[in-house]
Amino acid sequence: MTHIDDILNPASIAIVGASDNPTRIGGRPLAMLLSGGFEGEIYPVNPTRSTVQGVKAWPSLADLPKPPDFVLVAVPAPMVNGVLRQAVLGKARTALVFSSGFAEDGDEGAARQAEMAKIAAEGGLRLLGPNCIGCFNLHNKFYPSFSATLDLAPVLPGATSIISQSGAIGTHLYGMAAKRGIKIGRLITTGNEADIHVGEVVHMLARDDKTEVILAYAEAIRDGAMLIEALDLARANRKPVIVVKSGRSAIGAQAIASHTASLAGEDETFDAVLAHHGAWRADSLEEMVDLAAAARPKIYPAGKRLGIITISGGAGIMMTDCAETYGLDVAEMPKAAQSQIKSAMPFASPRNPIDVSAQIMNDLSTLPEAVATMLDAGRYDVLAGFWATAPSNPTIGTKLRDTLTSALASRPPVLFPQVFMTDQDARNDYECAGFPTYYDTNHAVRAIAAMCHFGNAFSRPPVPKPLPISVRIPHRSAIGERDAKEILAAAGLPVSLDVLINTPADATAAVRANAPAAMKIASPDILHKSDIGGVALSILENEAAGTFERIMKSAALHAPDAQLDGVLVSPMARDGVDLILGGRNDPIFGPMILVGLGGIFAEVLKDTVLRPAPVDPATAHDMINSLRGCDLLRGARGSQPVDLDSLADSISLFSRIFAGLCDQFSSVEINPLRAFPDGCIALDAAFVRHDGITRQ
């Protein structure tokens, strides 16, 4: 398995297309390697010059005294594959292609890129690019890149690494992070991803001793299984993975299609995978940088109880507002602890947020005790401080920092971000002392929420996924409702029982035995029965024959090509809460399960939640709790709550059945699953084969 050092720590580099002009694409990396002090061999390759930027040059890769580990390619697109073939002959480990003119540039470019991928795969060459701005490895001063970003913000190497499909986003993010004082270890951009893609680099960074925090920007995920493995690895190694993936919006996703010509995958699926595997999806580059700062002390809170200490009541309220939106718990201090704080600081409001007012600045000596009370009696998992502009006075700033440091000395580590206005130097001093700093209250709270998310993800034992269940599928060309429910019932899911009838007389008899009855068209070809007049409810015996004929006629009229097996008759189900369960086979991430409240809730309000399948009952409970309308299941408006355990068991069971079927069916749906106070039952089900229709 490729290690990040195989890519970014070569003993030698050849620069094919090296330029004497240090501002040109072929010149800048050489200039940076020279001025930065890279200690490996550097071989400029340029057929027209004997030296480049003062370094002996060689006419071609074949002429080098020793074959290089790393080949940097900065020649026009039509020449690139020839260079790569030479690199393979020399047994280079890695090539990086700056050149554009590949998949982003029409059919000819796409063919060129396909050939490139083949050369690399067959030759055992790992490839970054093409159409790629390059990488930085700040640990060994290896800068195979033409970005001028290092000029903007030289930084000391550190534990945060950046991976970005887009070069401009990667360097922009690097610039933001550097300006913020974040120490970056590695920046890798992947461009068109003919070989190495974002997911694999996350995998490398999850295994990289020098990386503690991973910031990833992606437009498309090429290998869902690889990304999931990478996320699980990062989680096992307690490394936060913070991801921005663009293309959330419909138009944005279209723009991706024109931008990288790659499939963007459904956005909700991506959200579900990230949440399930412990990563954090950020909305902006700034959020990534804020979270990287919060992760620097490597303290991931064990719970969500947030204690706030502030010199401003208003700031405390703002932080509480924001904490609520992120699901943090700004729990009140125990009364005794409040009295304790009040007796030490009569001017304080001790409830939580603990408002010590600006008066604390006159005498900081009482602050450590207040912090200790918050931690010991308040049992907060994480603290936040607000000090407005007070620390902008250097004396006060230093004194406050020392006081906060002493307050935490000889205690288990506590995450304690601080919000204030100071200059960058004072800010850096706080961060070096272990206090993440923010100017904006909401940024601090968002960062705390993310660290709590990671604390939770890192502490969860890796739950073994339940196994898929194998079910026998009848050898029929199409699976109708009846077959579908039989398959589900055989696997243990409760389903409603139907009688299949074919004549008006049988309809009357069947309804007599089941009145008031539901009647539904039986056809493997009709998925949405009510849309074509194929469903009638609360039918009495005297209506049965007529209803049978009306349903058959309506189906024949609206679905003339459908195979009509007759009409299903069942007793009307008692009242309950309807849900929809769906299994969907995602092209990138494999089987996913969807749970939603029934009917209009799912369809109009999109009140659904998605997870990778199969799920265990605990995860199914999480899914139910994530529904906006989940109060309906808990007995809203005086109705009895439904049996949530049985519902979660059915969701888990359904997800395991779908996971066992997803190679044969692209989607399986129970709609509705009706939930009662004492169980639940599938009233209808549909199976859709991979070609998108129910018939095989």
Next chain:
Amino acid sequence: MTHIDDILNPASIAIVGASDNPTRIGGRPLAMLLSGGFEGEIYPVNPTRSTVQGVKAWPSLADLPKPPDFVLVAVPAPMVNGVLRQAVLGKARTALVFSSGFAEDGDEGAARQAEMAKIAAEGGLRLLGPNCIGCFNLHNKFYPSFSATLDLAPVLPGATSIISQSGAIGTHLYGMAAKRGIKIGRLITTGNEADIHVGEVVHMLARDDKTEVILAYAEAIRDGAMLIEALDLARANRKPVIVVKSGRSAIGAQAIASHTASLAGEDETFDAVLAHHGAWRADSLEEMVDLAAAARPKIYPAGKRLGIITISGGAGIMMTDCAETYGLDVAEMPKAAQSQIKSAMPFASPRNPIDVSAQIMNDLSTLPEAVATMLDAGRYDVLAGFWATAPSNPTIGTKLRDTLTSALASRPPVLFPQVFMTDQDARNDYECAGFPTYYDTNHAVRAIAAMCHFGNAFSRPPVPKPLPISVRIPHRSAIGERDAKEILAAAGLPVSLDVLINTPADATAAVRANAPAAMKIASPDILHKSDIGGVALSILENEAAGTFERIMKSAALHAPDAQLDGVLVSPMARDGVDLILGGRNDPIFGPMILVGLGGIFAEVLKDTVLRPAPVDPATAHDMINSLRGCDLLRGARGSQPVDLDSLADSISLFSRIFAGLCDQFSSVEINPLRAFPDGCIALDAAFVRHDGITRQ
């Protein structure tokens, strides 16, 4: 009416409690006035010294050679009111009280503050504070404040003014803005607001020639009518008002027994008022500062078409994603214009976002034409640029700025924020050239959305509110469903007709005439009829007598104290979409109207929208369109769309009825209002008196 100059531009100031120590609360303002160069008279008042900080001091206000315009009070709380009485005797215009120990500090402090308010009101003295950090007026170097914030970030005076109830938030915001390069004109903090409150200061700033942008932080609104007038004035004067109000999560409980009251907490009311009157509610201080930067060129787009030009496809997608969440329209360029751009820049992707790639940096000469094409052919109302770290190179940064400036020369003004990483100086140069700048793509898009919001608000002609309608209320102690519907019907609202019956025999007769029928308990004391078994639907003749008895029994059991008038019988209404209309009398902002989708949508999913009442039909349409589930009204799932015009008319009519009733009833509710393809009808209604119960 008090003008901001009456407060902040006095000819003389007395500092009562002036200290010789320039770091003390009583010393800092004197030091700042002296070093800042305030040109008015300064009278330190201190009974124990003949000079303070080198300035002749006076034993008391009464001893001054001339009575001062402005009295700054920095003495202990028990002495403050005595000083204010002296200020009144000297006919001072304004006093500012730093001292704490008032309403924030128990009953004694509250009494002291009440007395203070009385002294000021009776003496014609305007008052800031108490418990207040003070103000800055940077135009005349008047700094009656003990905040050290000016030391942190001295700034040139400008057109953005800050008003904050909280001193710490105000100065923190000032610090953030100054660091960002925003020029501030005035900072006013109001503290405990014994007299002058945030709303009145917004009113003063809306009338202030030196203020173009208003940033306001509030925790409570003391006078809703004043704030609304201030917002309307600011809108008429084309001044954006950007508000942070904390306390979103603390929903004030109302002792009102109707749904409307519990559905619309105070915070939603504030949101509705701000949106309706053209202000922008920001979530964070940083957002305020970002928006102030965007407002600096005073260009408020006429529409929401956003054109994006970028050197990074990824950044373009991120901005598009964000634009969609804010309702901006990233419309595609016309095909012909795309060809035009493509022929000038073969490397560009011209759809929108227009990705000109980093290659544009090699030759910026084609950029002005591309910008012109976007404006002329793309007809974008606003543009945004993304340049990553490229402008961090000073040569490129300057050249890009000049190119963008020339591209806009001799055109109508266009708002054109730029996203890039540079140092603060380069950033300032762009902003002076009229280009708001951002590091983060989402911040730029959010600021654009806000400027479009203001563009829309400023261009809307002030719509005269429709008039309240007067209806006659019967002289009964309680208003039941039947009375309520009669009142509404008399004002022109369509309502369902009921028969009130009192015996099983009458029930049978009434149901016979209306079968299948709805039966509902008739009681002015029972608001939630179905919760107590007081509703039965689809009743046939033979069930009528039994149902009557069951309903009466159930009501007597569950609501033993209720007056039971009998049972209402009506024909079952045909199917339609149920809505809830509510009128609620907000203690701060007066009558509000709520529209929501019926039943569980309103109650479980909180899918409701609120506006100040009364509303005209156009606003009612806006409200309908704001519902998450509004597709249900437009014919989701193959059903026929409802008559939206008739629905909007009914909403408007209802809001006018409620506005006419809100002095007698704290809430009025129609639940449900059933909407059909050809009209709508109120099926039930409830009136709640101001004491929180229906019975008077």
